Amino acid sequence: MIKKWFTPNKEIPKKIYTSVGFITFLVVLGIWSLLSYSGFVNALFLPTPTTVLATAVKLFVSGDILFDIGISFSRVFTGFLIAALIGIPLGILMGSLRIMEGAFEPIIGFIRYMPASAFIPLLILWIGLGEAEKMSVIFLGTFFQLTLMVMDVTKNVQNDLIDVSFTLGAKNAQIFTKVILPASLPGIVDTLRITFGWAWTYLVVAEIVGASSGLGHMIMQASRFLQPDKIIVGILIIGLLGLITDIMFKSIYRASFSWMRKDGY
Amino acid sequence: MVINMVSQKLDMPTESSSLKKQGNTIPKITTPKLEIKDVGKIFKTKSGDTVALEKTSFTVEDGEFVTILGPSGCGKSTILRIVAGLEESTSGQVLLDGQEINGPGPDRGMVFQSYTLYPWLNVKDNITFGLKLKGVPQKERDDLARYYLQLIGLTGFEKHYPIQLSGGMKQRVAIARALANDPKILIMDEPFGALDAQTRTIMQEVLLKAWEESKKTILFITHDVDESIFLADSVYVMTARPGRLKKKIPITLERPREYSMKSTVEFGNYKEELLSLIREESLKSIH
Numbered sequence: 442m443i444k445k446w447f448t449p450n451k452e453i454p455k456k457i458y459t460s461v462g463f464i465t466f467l468v469v470l471g472i473w474s475l476l477s478y479s480g481f482v483n484a485l486f487l488p489t490p491t492t493v494l495a496t497a498v499k500l501f502v503s504g505d506i507l508f509d510i511g512i513s514f515s516r517v518f519t520g521f522l523i524a525a526l527i528g529i530p531l532g533i534l535m536g537s538l539r540i541m542e543g544a545f546e547p548i549i550g551f552i553r554y555m556p557a558s559a560f561i562p563l564l565i566l567w568i569g570l571g572e573a574e575k576m577s578v579i580f581l582g583t584f585f586q587l588t589l590m591v592m593d594v595t596k597n598v599q600n601d602l603i604d605v606s607f608t609l610g611a612k613n614a615q616i617f618t619k620v621i622l623p624a625s626l627p628g629i630v631d632t633l634r635i636t637f638g639w640a641w642t643y644l645v646v647a648e649i650v651g652a653s654s655g656l657g658h659m660i661m662q663a664s665r666f667l668q669p670d671k672i673i674v675g676i677l678i679i680g681l682l683g684l685i686t687d688i689m690f691k692s693i694y695r696a697s698f699s700w701m702r703k704d705g706y
Numbered sequence: 707m708v709i710n711m712v713s714q715k716l717d718m719p720t721e722s723s724s725l726k727k728q729g730n731t732i733p734k735i736t737t738p739k740l741e742i743k744d745v746g747k748i749f750k751t752k753s754g755d756t757v758a759l760e761k762t763s764f765t766v767e768d769g770e771f772v773t774i775l776g777p778s779g780c781g782k783s784t785i786l787r788i789v790a791g792l793e794e795s796t797s798g799q800v801l802l803d804g805q806e807i808n809g810p811g812p813d814r815g816m817v818f819q820s821y822t823l824y825p826w827l828n829v830k831d832n833i834t835f836g837l838k839l840k841g842v843p844q845k846e847r848d849d850l851a852r853y854y855l856q857l858i859g860l861t862g863f864e865k866h867y868p869i870q871l872s873g874g875m876k877q878r879v880a881i882a883r884a885l886a887n888d889p890k891i892l893i894m895d896e897p898f899g900a901l902d903a904q905t906r907t908i909m910q911e912v913l914l915k916a917w918e919e920s921k922k923t924i925l926f927i928t929h930d931v932d933e934s935i936f937l938a939d940s941v942y943v944m945t946a947r948p949g950r951l952k953k954k955i956p957i958t959l960e961r962p963r964e965y966s967m968k969s970t971v972e973f974g975n976y977k978e979e980l981l982s983l984i985r986e987e988s989l990k991s992i993h
Contacts, residue, residue: 604792605822605880609836609887610812619839623826700826700867 488670496670497677506659510678513644513655516572520579520647521640525633528588532629535588536595537621546592553585558646570651582643587636594628595621627698634690641683737804738765739923740789740891744798747784757948759784761797764942764951766891766925771917773926773938774951775980777988781949782927786895789925790816802890812836815884819896821876823868829855829879830864836887854882857916874905878912885920894926898933907965910936914963931984932968935959935976943983946990953983 446453470490476482477489484492500506534541560581564574598621606620648657656675663671699705747759759781766772776782787793789800791810800807802814815836823832833854834847842850855861858878868876877897884892897913898906910933917924928934934941935957943952957976959967967973 599820599822601818601820601822602824604790604810605816605818606835607792607810608790608812608814608816608889608893609883610839615839619835620824623824626826698826700828700869703869705867705870 485667486669488673493670493673493677496668497674500671500674506656506674506678509654509656509659510682513648513657513679514682516575516647516655517579517637517640517644520576520643521583521637523576524580524584524587524636524640528584529591529629532588532591533595533617533621533625536592536625537598537617542592546589549585549588553589557582557643561646561650565651575647575652575655578647579640579643582646583636583640586639587632590632590636591625591629594625594632597628598624627694627701630690630694630697634687634694637686637690638683641679641686644679737801739768739770739803740766740925741801741804742785742789742798743801745785745788745795745800746797747781747788747793748796759788759795760948760950762949762951763798764954766923769921769923771924771926771937771939772942773928773934773940774942774944775928775931775934775984776944776949777946777984778929780944780946780987782944783895784949786816786893786925786927789891790814790893792816812840812887813890815887815889815892817877817880817884817892817894817897819899821868821873821880821900823871823876823879823883825868827867828864829860829866829868829871832868832879833883833886835883840887850886854886857885857919858882858912872905873901874909877901877909881913881916885916885922889922891923891925894924896927896929898930899928906930906933911965913937918962931977931980935973935980936963936968941976941980943980943987946987952987955979 445451446457473487474490477484477487488496531541531545535545536542557578561574561578564577568574568577602624603616603620606616611619644655645657645660648655649661652658652661656679660672660675663669663675742762742764744761744763745759746757746761749756749758762785774782774785784793788795789807791807791814807814824835827835830848830851833851834842837847837850851864852861855864858881860875860878860882863871863875868879871879880897881892898909901909914937924937926934926937938957941955941957943955944950945952955976959970959972959976
């Protein structure tokens with residue numbers, strides 16, 4: 442029985458699969474508890490799980506954190522939305538028209554290696570410390586990757602599928618709207634899911650410098666005032682928000698692309 | 707064959723010039739459905755020019771079922787792609803109903819070896835894809851879809867998605883989709899190449915039935931000798947690279963054809979002839 446679980450590529454019962462995931466969580470929590478409750482690590486650096494929970498409850502009850510969550514979410518969402526609105530059409534064009542690929546692939550490939558955080562001083566200089574600057578950081582962090590990933594998805598549309606469409610009478614514009622777009626839509630939604638996750642990670646970078654609100658700002662403030670419990674609450678909330686958006690994208694994917702599954706559900 | 711081609715070349719200009727002079731007064735000369743004139747293809751590569759297809763000429767008559775038989779890599783797909791307008795030839799021209807073709811169009815339907823159904827559309831929407839592009843009204847589309855589904859033996863499957871179909875069923879739908887568009891000629895590039903032997907023979911019969919009912923002109927490529935004989939009115943044998951038409955063999959087996967014909971002496975004779983031609987070519991390509 443046990444030997445079966447450790448045979449490469451063998452399926453295991455679903456119950457076991459979910460249990461081991463749960464156990465891993467418990468182990469992490471256990472180590473944390475052991476280190477904090479025993480006093481092995483100073484509470485100033487690592488608060489106990491109960492302290493963190495109490496802080497979380499307090500923050501939610503007072504409502505302060507809801508405001509921070511709201512403002513952070515709107516920054517991530519807007520920055521990402523703009524990146525997607527430009528990146529998706531551009532990526533599709535780059536993936537299907539050699540001339541667009543030739544024009545944009547080199548420069549995007551170059552800029553994407555420049556860290557988004559390094560642009561912050563320049564952005565502050567250009568557009569100040571307002572919301573636009575925060576959204577720009579999210580935009581810079583996701584746009585270039587997103588565009589290149591959409592390009593790759595579009596490139597993977599089977600050549601014969603496009604050829605057969607020409608022989609069925611499709612014109613260039615129809616090839617885009619009726620063949621390339623629907624064929625690459627699942628890949629695009631998946632790309633959005635992955636890059637939206639990255640957008641959350643850029644949020645903290647955006648809010649650490651020159652922000653007066655948001656989860657990143659809250660974390661920075663807590664660091665200044667030596668409140669590790671608040672830092673951990675902030676980190677956990679960002680993680681949870683990322684997880685929720687991930688699940689949302691996955692359910693959109695499931696609901697929209699039933700044609701990809703044999704059972705049709 | 708060579709002499710034939712030369713005489714054709716000599717004939718053509720005089721024919722067309724006399725047509726111009728006399729207008730419609732001369733008795734109508736039946737033009738072939740498809741005319742391939744000196745079509746050749748040269749690929750430019752780093753190590754020099756590669757001749758993929760030597761200058762080739764042949765004709766396909768209206769309603770004729772022509773198969774092109776040749777070893778892999780002989781450029782038979784190149785011919786088809788040029789006829790379909792998906793690739794440009796480096797020389798010569800392709801005439802469809804006397805009109806020179808220029809780029810792909812719905813007058814030349816195509817079925818590929820790979821599965822090319824739109825996975826996000828159900829069977830019915832796949833079949834009517836081209837009709838919808840043309841702006842055929844819904845009612846008419848529905849009727850045509852029903853007719854072609856019945857023709858290929860897939861009635862009841864209209865709501866299925868491609869992922870739910872077997873390979874043979876997918877190719878049936880691909881044939882129906884091409885036919886529903888009512889092309890002047892149906893071009894097929896080894897459409898049954900990826901199917902198992904049993905399914906393949908069934909598909910051949912399905913195709914013949916569809917051909918007999920639709921009266922379409924078909925240009926069909928295969929490397930399967932049995933398939934080329936069973937389906938065709940004429941088989942063209944192609945040489946190994948650089949590709950060239952080697953011989954035309956008319957098949958006079960009676961129609962409608964049935965699977966059992968494959969074991970007749972007549973069929974065996976054709977097979978022997980074609981196999982020896984193919985063998986010569988295969989040996990050449992090894993040396």
